[in-house]
Amino acid sequence: MPNNHDIPTGRNGRDDDEWNDFVRRFEEDRADGTEGSTPPPAPGPRRAWPRNLALALLAAGATFVVLKFTGSSPYEGAAAPDRAASAHSGAAPAAPAAAVLDARPMAPLDELFPAEVKGASGATFTRLGSKALESCTEPDSVGPRLAALIEDGAGCVGEQIAFYKDDRNNQFNMAVFTMKDQRDSLRVMTELAMAFDDYQVAVQAPPAGSGLPALPADSGLVQAFTGHGRVMVVSLAQWSDGRTADFQRLTDGMAPLRDEVSRRVAAHEGTG
Numbered sequence: 001m002p003n004n005h006d007i008p009t010g011r012n013g014r015d016d017d018e019w020n021d022f023v024r025r026f027e028e029d030r031a032d033g034t035e036g037s038t039p040p041p042a043p044g045p046r047r048a049w050p051r052n053l054a055l056a057l058l059a060a061g062a063t064f065v066v067l068k069f070t071g072s073s074p075y076e077g078a079a080a081p082d083r084a085a086s087a088h089s090g091a092a093p094a095a096p097a098a099a100v101l102d103a104r105p106m107a108p109l110d111e112l113f114p115a116e117v118k119g120a121s122g123a124t125f126t127r128l129g130s131k132a133l134e135s136c137t138e139p140d141s142v143g144p145r146l147a148a149l150i151e152d153g154a155g156c157v158g159e160q161i162a163f164y165k166d167d168r169n170n171q172f173n174m175a176v177f178t179m180k181d182q183r184d185s186l187r188v189m190t191e192l193a194m195a196f197d198d199y200q201v202a203v204q205a206p207p208a209g210s211g212l213p214a215l216p217a218d219s220g221l222v223q224a225f226t227g228h229g230r231v232m233v234v235s236l237a238q239w240s241d242g243r244t245a246d247f248q249r250l251t252d253g254m255a256p257l258r259d260e261v262s263r264r265v266a267a268h269e270g271t272g
Helices: 016-032 083-089 144-151 182-194 247-269
Strands: 036-038 065-070 116-118 124-132 156-165 171-179 222-228 231-238
Touching: 116 247, 144 182, 171 182, 171 247, 182 222, 182 231, 222 247, 231 247
Parallel strands: 065 222
Antiparallel strands: 036 065, 116 124, 124 156, 156 171, 171 231, 222 231
């Protein structure tokens, strides 16, 4: 596992009109390259999965999700079947395009996760640890639903994670999933973003010696998703005191780190 910086691994855990509206907004955002954010749902029960480090469940009061996809359409070159013509002629609908597998190596950790990121406001994010995991479906890294989504596709080249803090000791997790088929990146990202209150990417514990506390299981959490060709980037943020308030401010505060890691991914993948 080359060039790893020690970081312990934690464990975290429709209505047709709503779905159609989400897909429409997502396709509009993807078409013009802009980001779309969705308002948080009302707090309520959600699916969760156990963590180790003596933390039982992670229950956030609300979530903001940022969704962005860059790069060519994963369905580019695959014509949609003409359903009307098929119905009149009796011909079978066209078969979906075969997967185009891409098993190129992932970006090196130090190239992907810089030691420091400075935001326009002056905030500085400091990397405290990073690691390349053995697979994208390790039970200490992803929840069962995400693992199943990955296994339903062409599979994953690997997952890389990093832990950051800012000047006020707020905690940030980055998880980068490199798929073998870029269509899986968009599919998985969309599925995860639809389940606003279901956290399927682990919140990592602060590395030993960092001086940061492992936040309580009921700490607030925000997450964001960006896609770059075959790569999906998941960003997570928590206040230093774990409070369940000011979620939009926390999301905005995470943006410089999320954007820099995403920029580096896009540069490596040639989608920037």
